Amino acid sequence: MILYINACIRTESRTNRLAKALLDKLGAYEEVRLTDMEIQPLNEERLDYRAAQIEKQNYNDRIFKLSKQFAQADLIIISAPYWDGQFPAILKTYIENIYSIGIVTKYDEYGKPQGLCKAKKLYYVTTAGGRYNPRFSFDYIDYLVKNMFGIQETELIYAEYLDIEDNDAKKILSQAISDIDERFRDRGSIL
Numbered sequence: 377m378i379l380y381i382n383a384c385i386r387t388e389s390r391t392n393r394l395a396k397a398l399l400d401k402l403g404a405y406e407e408v409r410l411t412d413m414e415i416q417p418l419n420e421e422r423l424d425y426r427a428a429q430i431e432k433q434n435y436n437d438r439i440f441k442l443s444k445q446f447a448q449a450d451l452i453i454i455s456a457p458y459w460d461g462q463f464p465a466i467l468k469t470y471i472e473n474i475y476s477i478g479i480v481t482k483y484d485e486y487g488k489p490q491g492l493c494k495a496k497k498l499y500y501v502t503t504a505g506g507r508y509n510p511r512f513s514f515d516y517i518d519y520l521v522k523n524m525f526g527i528q529e530t531e532l533i534y535a536e537y538l539d540i541e542d543n544d545a546k547k548i549l550s551q552a553i554s555d556i557d558e559r560f561r562d563r564g565s566i567l
């Protein structure tokens with residue numbers, strides 16, 4: 377199953393458009409559109425509740441639905457605009473919600489995480505108004521999924537300088553979409 381985690385906020389999101397160009401190459405997918413969901417940041421009540429279910433190994437509880445979907449995906453695509461040097465808060469909220477010990481990761485006796493996710497690869501798609509710096513967005517996701525979730529490969533796809541006066545944002549986006557075509561032209565396997 378290909379999982380598309382859509383953390384774009386605007387209806388006319390250019391990041392979503394770029395991600396859709398990638399998804400066109402990949403085939404059928406399940407979309408989780410974060411703005412349509414009722415996910416909340418973890419508070420003490422939800423944290424305690426989740427810990428209690430993990431303690432009881434009650435992984436059928438609905439609190440684990442998103443974690444299981446994430447862990448079972450074969451390929452994951454995250455799209456998120458570049459906001460405040462990072463990404464919208466709803467993506468971090470999603471990460472808090474899926475990061476369930478026993479589903480996406482477990483810790484060995486030395487406290488080292490052992491990823492439990494099935495996906496071999498994750499794409500991160502973003503667009504930026506100015507220059508894109510991956511440090512607190514893609515680099516963070518890359519660190520998290522490789523070290524905690526066991527997803528070995530990541531790939532960044534982005535378009536930048538979309539909001540600079542006199543720049544033709546449509547042209548920049550079209551170029552980024554053509555670059556995706558180019559990237560996939562010579563690939564034997566899409567994954």
Ligand SMILES: Cc1cc2nc3c(=O)[nH]c(=O)nc-3n(C[C@H](O)[C@H](O)[C@H](O)COP(=O)(O)O)c2cc1C
Nearest residue numbers: 386389390391457458459460461503504505506507
């Ligand atoms: C709340 C907010 C924060 C933003 N922060 C940045 C930023 O830190 N750096 C930057 O280059 N652009 C920033 N931008 C511009 C967006 O990255 C740019 O418009 C992007 O293409 C939006 O993607 P979208 O069309 O998918 O919504 C910000 C835009 C918004 C609305």
